[in-house]
Amino acid sequence: MKSHYRQFREIYYCASFLTFSISFLVFFWDLPSFLLRFSLAELVGILSYQLSFSLLESLIVAMVILLIVYLLPIREVKEHRSAAGVIFLVFFAIGALLFKARREILGWLSVSPLLSGPAAGQVFVLLLMVTTIGLPLISIYFLRNEKFTAQIRSFTEHLFTLSNSYTLLGIVGIIIILYRNLS
Amino acid sequence: MKTNGVTRREALKVMGAFGAAALNPTQLCPADAFQDKTEQNKDPNFIIILFDTFSARHMSLYGYERKTTPNIERFAKSSTTFHRHYSASNFTQPSTASILTGVYPWSHRSLDFFESLLDEYESTNIFSCLRPEYQTIAYTHNLHALNILEQFRDDVELLKPIEDLVLLRTNKLEHRFKQDKVIGEYAAKRWLEDDFSPAHSLFINPLFSVASSIVAPSVVNHRYRYSYPVGVSELEGYYFKLEDAIDWILRATNSAQPPFLGYFHLLPPHDPYKPRRPFYNMFANDGYRLPLKPEHFFSECKTEEELQLLAQRYDEYIADVDSEFGRLVDNLDAQGILDNTYLILTSDHGQLFERGMHAHNVPVLYESLIHTPLVIRAPGQTQELHVQSPTSAVDLVPTILNRAGYEVDEFLEGKPLPSLGGKDDPARTIFSMHARRNTKLAPLTTVTLAAIQWPFKLIRSLGYDGLEDFDELFDLEKDPDELTNIVGQRPDVVSMLGEELRKSQTQAEAKSLGFLEME
Numbered sequence: 097m098k099s100h101y102r103q104f105r106e107i108y109y110c111a112s113f114l115t116f117s118i119s120f121l122v123f124f125w126d127l128p129s130f131l132l133r134f135s136l137a138e139l140v141g142i143l144s145y146q147l148s149f150s151l152l153e154s155l156i157v158a159m160v161i162l163l164i165v166y167l168l169p170i171r172e173v174k175e176h177r178s179a180a181g182v183i184f185l186v187f188f189a190i191g192a193l194l195f196k197a198r199r200e201i202l203g204w205l206s207v208s209p210l211l212s213g214p215a216a217g218q219v220f221v222l223l224l225m226v227t228t229i230g231l232p233l234i235s236i237y238f239l240r241n242e243k244f245t246a247q248i249r250s251f252t253e254h255l256f257t258l259s260n261s262y263t264l265l266g267i268v269g270i271i272i273i274l275y276r277n278l279s
Numbered sequence: 280m281k282t283n284g285v286t287r288r289e290a291l292k293v294m295g296a297f298g299a300a301a302l303n304p305t306q307l308c309p310a311d312a313f314q315d316k317t318e319q320n321k322d323p324n325f326i327i328i329l330f331d332t333f334s335a336r337h338m339s340l341y342g343y344e345r346k347t348t349p350n351i352e353r354f355a356k357s358s359t360t361f362h363r364h365y366s367a368s369n370f371t372q373p374s375t376a377s378i379l380t381g382v383y384p385w386s387h388r389s390l391d392f393f394e395s396l397l398d399e400y401e402s403t404n405i406f407s408c409l410r411p412e413y414q415t416i417a418y419t420h421n422l423h424a425l426n427i428l429e430q431f432r433d434d435v436e437l438l439k440p441i442e443d444l445v446l447l448r449t450n451k452l453e454h455r456f457k458q459d460k461v462i463g464e465y466a467a468k469r470w471l472e473d474d475f476s477p478a479h480s481l482f483i484n485p486l487f488s489v490a491s492s493i494v495a496p497s498v499v500n501h502r503y504r505y506s507y508p509v510g511v512s513e514l515e516g517y518y519f520k521l522e523d524a525i526d527w528i529l530r531a532t533n534s535a536q537p538p539f540l541g542y543f544h545l546l547p548p549h550d551p552y553k554p555r556r557p558f559y560n561m562f563a564n565d566g567y568r569l570p571l572k573p574e575h576f577f578s579e580c581k582t583e584e585e586l587q588l589l590a591q592r593y594d595e596y597i598a599d600v601d602s603e604f605g606r607l608v609d610n611l612d613a614q615g616i617l618d619n620t621y622l623i624l625t626s627d628h629g630q631l632f633e634r635g636m637h638a639h640n641v642p643v644l645y646e647s648l649i650h651t652p653l654v655i656r657a658p659g660q661t662q663e664l665h666v667q668s669p670t671s672a673v674d675l676v677p678t679i680l681n682r683a684g685y686e687v688d689e690f691l692e693g694k695p696l697p698s699l700g701g702k703d704d705p706a707r708t709i710f711s712m713h714a715r716r717n718t719k720l721a722p723l724t725t726v727t728l729a730a731i732q733w734p735f736k737l738i739r740s741l742g743y744d745g746l747e748d749f750d751e752l753f754d755l756e757k758d759p760d761e762l763t764n765i766v767g768q769r770p771d772v773v774s775m776l777g778e779e780l781r782k783s784q785t786q787a788e789a790k791s792l793g794f795l796e797m798e
Contacts, residue, residue: 118481125476126469132718133394138462145466146479157482187484195485196477274460 106178107161107185109255114189115214116262119150144272151266161185172239179245182252184232191228285749288585316648322412323658324620327380328528328607330600331371331421332549332639334629335364335650337590337597344567347597350605351624355654358622359664359698364653365731366628368674369713370640373421374627375544379404379427381676381691383710385723385787390714392423393465395430397791405676406540409683415538416531418444420524420546421514422464424627428542429460436450437531444527446511447499447518472516491516505556512553521547521600523711525607533614540679542625547600550637552592558599562591566758569632570760576746577642578635590632619658621682623675642713644729644738645761649711655699655719657682666697669733671709674701692787706777708732716743722788730776732787735769737776750777 123146130139161181165173173180196200198220205216238244300423335341338348340355341362367377372392373384380387380400387400395401406415418439419425432438442448456463470479471487478484499518500510511518514577521761528543535541547553555563569590571583581589604624611617629648632641639648653670673693680687680698695701725742734756741748752773753761 115481119470122477133391141459141462142466142469146470149466149470149480153480153483175763180771192481192485195488196473240710271458273456274462276455277463278458 103165103178103181104158104162106249106252107165107181108154108158108186109252109259111158111161112151112259112262113255114185115150115154115157116265118193119146129189129239140272141276142259144269147266147269148273151263151269154262154266157185161188165252170238171235172236176239176245179239179248180236182237182248187232187235188228191224194227204266281577323682324532324535324538324616325364325526325540325623325683326532326611326616326620327378327540327542327623327625328547328604329375329544329625329627329673330604331424331544331546332630333597333600333626333652334647335626335652336647337594338652340652340654341650343594345562345565347594348601350601350608350656351652353605353609354624354656356480356663357655357661358654359660359696360668361653361655361666361670361696361730362623363667363669363733364651365669365671365709365711365729366626366649366651367711368627369644369648369711370715371421371627372426373712373714374550375421375424375427376400376671378625378627378675379406379431379542381405381673381693382675383692383787383797384712385507385784386692386791388719389427390717390719393426393461394719395461396427401430402434404431404434405542405679406431407539408676408680408685410434410436412538413683414536415542416535416539417542418524418527418531419544420444420512420514420517420519421544421549422517426461426464428544432460439527441517444473444524445517445519446523447495447505448516454456461753465614488511491587498559501686507553508556508559508769510551512547512551513551514549519546520682521545522606525603528607529610529614532611532616532620534777537619538683548593548630548632548638550593552589552596554592554595554599558595558602560595561598562594570762572760572762575634575636575643579638579641581635586632586635586637588772589595589637593632617656617658621658621679622656623671624652624654625675635775640713640715640726642716642740642743644711644713644727646736646759649729653696655696657699666696667701667733668697668703668705668706669709669731671711677701690790705733708776708783710780710783720792722792723784727782728784730780732776732779735772735776737780739777752776 106133130142134142161184162177164184165181168180202216202220205219236263305335320518333768337343337345338351339346340352340360366374367383368374372394373387373389376387376389376396380396380403382400384390386395389396406417410417414437415435416437416439417428418434418441419428420441422441428435428438456467471484472478473484473488476676480487480494486519496510496513497516500507503511503520510522513519524543524545528541532539532541539764568587596602608622611622613622628639629651631641631643631645631647633645633647634643636643643786651672671693673691674696675693677693678696678699678701683697687695697703709731711731712723712726714723716725717723728735728739728741734754736755737751738751739748740746750773751761751764752766752769753763754765
């Protein structure tokens with residue numbers, strides 16, 4: 097049980113780091129227009145919702161990744177579940193970021209003389225599949241290297257403070273939205 | 280029902296007077312309204328049917344070449360048609376706010392999507408002015424109109440949830456925050472859905488995007504593929520059929536307690552254009568082409584062929600909407616509801632298919648965008664009437680108050696409509712504006728403003744990056760397509776209309792921004 101909790105914790109640290117970081121990044125990207133349109137109370141409300149949703153997303157994603165690493169019948173994954181989970185998480189995050197930038201990437205691909213119309217879209221889908229399925233499966237091979245898996249686990253441990261801070265912010269966000277919706 | 284010789288109406292009137300007297304004296308809805316109702320008033324009902332993005336320039340009622348609105352023309356034979364009616368802005372949020380408050384966007388300050396009105400106008404709207412005597416009902420397909428209606432929630436007795444009349448809603452998170460609707464919904468939307476900037480969510484957003492753009496529509500559109508060859512109507516993750524909303528309006532108005540005010544803001548013919556089978560391709564190869572116009576600074580680089588095809592689909596969608604409106608009117612008539620009801624047909628804004636643009640939420644104010652339909656049938660009206668004087672969307676509130684027998688307060692920027700309590704004023708100047716890029720609580724300096732005094736229309740564009748401030752002046756009698764800018768030829772008109780714009784804007788902002796200083 098303790099090891100299951102440790103594995104979940106390490107995957108959760110990485111998941112919360114990724115989801116909250118992106119959420120903050122986009123929030124601050126939107127902030128100049130928010131300042132023109134919303135009052136301070138409304139801004140705090142929006143930020144609270146984002147923090148709460150990010151906390152929820154982190155938990156859901158961590159549980160899904162944990163489920164994947166438990167279900168995959170690959171020896172290296174079974175032996176190094178948390179490291180495998182972190183690898184999958186990182187590549188899924190890269191895939192998600194590619195998806196977010198799809199308009200720009202498709203625009204760039206469409207300009208290329210070799211690609212036009214549907215071909216650009218097909219290349220993009222292939223890129224996504226390679227990133228989210230192909231590369232994680234390939235990187236499983238590296239789990240045989242103990243140094244590599246130790247580095248991954250060390251990395252996730254370093255996220256401890258940041259992740260706990262994010263979690264705390266998420267809880268504060270939940271309290272604020274409960275107040276806004278129940279008062 | 281009478282009690283000791285006092286009718287329910289009279290009892291409510293007295294209760295209303297006590298309640299009104301307790302209001303803050305700065306309350307903008309007239310506190311003595313309830314005692315000033317005229318003897319002639321028979322407590323008429325009001326039904327406002329608003330079709331989103333409905334341009335008068337594409338209606339055969341207003342002379343458009345394609346026969347897009349035969350049913351509305353039939354309705355107009357015993358109604359009053361306003362030929363020079365203009366919206367207060369060119370997109371839903373500020374336009375709807377103006378329709379429901381009777382003031383221009385420079386007053387209510389809901390200038391952009393999800394922007395709330397100033398507090399003073401949140402509590403002063405057509406619903407609050409008619410309460411408690413009138414039952415107030417509202418429904419909309421449009422999330423931005425809903426944003427406005429949510430701010431009037433306390434005054435709308437029955438605000439039908441948007442999801443009650445949709446086939447499918449993909450963002451199920453949006454409506455979980457009933458007590459904090461405006462901010463909760465906005466935050467949920469921004470978290471899950473990409474907008475002009477990416478969604479806040481990292482992992483769930485891609486899954487949601489795929490589900491909502493591929494899986495959900497495939498399921499819904501496959502089910503209705505026989506009636507809807509290009510798919511059912513949809514916007515921002517909501518899929519619906521117009522006929523379901525019309526059916527509900529008939530049920531709601533039939534069971535409403537008179538007198539009532541019903542405000543029904545329906546999405547078609549807003550894009551994407553999804554006409555039903557009988558209307559699909561009805562105008563294909565008919566030989567009609569929209570006039571060619573020069574590209575604009577704000578052009579989206581749409582080609583002429585793209586614009587012609589889009590306009591054809593739009594016209595077909597309008598014909599579909601017209602058919603449903605005809606069905607609505609026929610049924611309301613058969614139910615006897617129109618005997619004591621003002622039925623108002625209008626729109627919040629139009630749509631552009633010209634100058635490289637297929638849009639409405641852009642910093643231009645050409646006729647296709649702001650010339651909107653207004654047709655009103657008064658109770659028992661059989662005469663066909665036409666009004667040529669310029670009228671504005673801000674006139675609806677004062678007209679309804681006047682027809683219901685209330686005093687019309689001076690703070691309203693609109694006036695009762697001619698032939699419905701107001702005077703005919705062909706020399707009146709009316710305004711429209713697009714100020715989306717302007718800070719909400721600062722004077723309008725990044726804005727496109729229009730002043731219309733027939734036959735002249737001045738469009739003033741100010742403060743846009745990369746564009747010098749410039750004026751356009753058109754003579755709408757001689758140049759209805761707005762092809763020739765006569766700024767150089769009529770400096771007197773430019774000066775006169777410019778001065779009217781400046782004065783009206785200054786007065787309005789002194790009041791609206793001045794309120795903030797009082798707080």
